Amino acid sequence: MSHAPAADGAALHYQVRGSGAPLLLLAGQSNSHRWWEPVLDRFAAAFTTVVMDWRGTGESDRPDSDTYSTENFARDAVAVLDHAGIGRAHVYGTSMGGRVAQWLAADHPGRVDRLVLGCTSPGAPHGIERGPAVREALADPDPAVSRAALLDLMYTPAYVAACPGPFHTLGDPAMPAYARRRHLRASARHDAWDALPRITAPTLVVHGGDDDFNPTANAPLLAERIPDARLLLVPGGRHAYFEEFADEATPPVLDFLNAQTRTACRAVSPLPTEEPTRCPPPMSGSNNS
Numbered sequence: 001m002s003h004a005p006a007a008d009g010a011a012l013h014y015q016v017r018g019s020g021a022p023l024l025l026l027a028g029q030s031n032s033h034r035w036w037e038p039v040l041d042r043f044a045a046a047f048t049t050v051v052m053d054w055r056g057t058g059e060s061d062r063p064d065s066d067t068y069s070t071e072n073f074a075r076d077a078v079a080v081l082d083h084a085g086i087g088r089a090h091v092y093g094t095s096m097g098g099r100v101a102q103w104l105a106a107d108h109p110g111r112v113d114r115l116v117l118g119c120t121s122p123g124a125p126h127g128i129e130r131g132p133a134v135r136e137a138l139a140d141p142d143p144a145v146s147r148a149a150l151l152d153l154m155y156t157p158a159y160v161a162a163c164p165g166p167f168h169t170l171g172d173p174a175m176p177a178y179a180r181r182r183h184l185r186a187s188a189r190h191d192a193w194d195a196l197p198r199i200t201a202p203t204l205v206v207h208g209g210d211d212d213f214n215p216t217a218n219a220p221l222l223a224e225r226i227p228d229a230r231l232l233l234v235p236g237g238r239h240a241y242f243e244e245f246a247d248e249a250t251p252p253v254l255d256f257l258n259a260q261t262r263t264a265c266r267a268v269s270p271l272p273t274e275e276p277t278r279c280p281p282p283m284s285g286s287n288n289s
Helices: 033-044 070-083 096-107 132-138 143-154 157-162 177-188 218-225 246-257
Strands: 002-005 011-018 022-026 048-052 089-094 112-118 203-208 230-234
Touching (some): 002 070, 011 070, 022 033, 022 070, 048 070, 070 096, 132 143, 203 246, 230 246
Parallel strands (some): 022 048, 089 112, 112 203, 203 230
């Protein structure tokens, strides 16, 4: 494991695994690098993967300062690439990580080779916000109720019933409350609409077809706003499509990153109804640096 110094001196924890072309994987809001654990092996088999803990999460510093924004998170990501000695990388950002990846590609075009934006949004006021019922459930004062609501937004009931977890997409439990609030504010204030046409990296937009946490309608907005972007919808996928539907969603992403096809991506097929829901295999031993 390593720590990169951010511009303000904050230490940013990151890990490197695998071999091949570099691929930076960016996690969701209030989450550490563990967001990617269930699928990291799939990417590390083909790329030199870099995963990082956002400031406020994991083993990164947790400053209680006005340094939490999607634009500054993008600068943090550049600091990690610099420290790792990586000049240019593929970038796959999901949820808030996808919002950060938009700034990374727009403001630091020389650092991004190919770009994948998963389950994300251009931000207010141009993005599609989650509905009032979803907001109400997530804000329930009973932690058990709000956690159950979040779990249902991330995964299908069949997947939750079949898989024991842990579910790393539910947030970093060690985050201090102030950092969680700052992450929420950073994501809510994101608005990259005017910057999206500046993105020059080949871009693939991926979204679960049944995502109510970050509504699926945001995907075509991004694909239409970013020049020559392609769109891939995963039928049946909720917000954590990349984990639950990894067998369906990962191969076309790998193909795109490897530039093995330049044809438009098509929506993948949902799992046959008679096939049991599959859990990701346990993580193998890592070679972190």
